[in-house]
Amino acid sequence: MARGKGKNPGSPLVDLLAEDEEFFGPGNWTDRQRLFVRAYMRHRNSSRAVREAGFGCHPENAGKVGWKLLNDPAFKHVQDAIAEREAAIKQRLAMDEARVLEELRKVATFSLADVFDIQEDGTARLNLAHADADQLAALSEVQIEQHEIRGEEGENVTLKTTIKIKAHSKLDALEKLGKNLKLFTDKMELNGSLDIGSALQAARRRARLRNTSADMSDETDGK
Secondary structure (H helix, E strand, C coil): CCCCCCCCCCCHHHHHCCCCHHHCCCCCCCHHHHHHHHHHHHHCCHHHHHHHHCCCCCHHHHHHHHHHHHHCHHHHHHHHHHHHHHHHHHHHHHHHHHHHHHHHHHHHCCCHHHCEEECCCCCEEECCCCCCHHHHHCEEEEEEEEEEECCCCCCCCEEEEEEEEEECCHHHHHHHHHHHCCCCCCCCCCCCCCCHHHHHHHHHHHHHHHHHHHHHHHHHHHC
């Protein structure tokens, strides 16, 4: 049953779609049904959407009306419109996710060797001339500082240019990519009907037993 609590503040996902008639296909539409679809897509609360759409029913019956709109075959056009909107949002989110992963990949695969030349004397020299777009995307900051260097008598002024770069955190990018690819996950295995609350209580009991054993050991050693 597609029902929710009235305190649901709403979802920003609906903002990914424009408010147009593209998702309202054929069917015996009413203005209230269109308003219901828009309201339901905002907060996924059928009772609240019924009230916001202005259906003429008692507040306590809003849940029943919402259930019918979402499940009764007579309102298939309403259900299809919601399904099409949800599919469009998922497609948009999938595109955004791919872009995020691609940006993380750029940071994760970046190496200082991409933008530094190692001189014969072992010193490194920054060289951005041949850096490609992916390598530059991994940089979070580039600072160019110029200083005047004067001789002992204030003559022979030379201008020294210093370029400082700062890259995005490679470790953070690798961690985010690893979690997305499920390369490393924290797991808690529970056997039988043991729930999380029971597991926590068992852990507390074990901790108390360890503390008691330690106290008894201290007393024994002190005799």
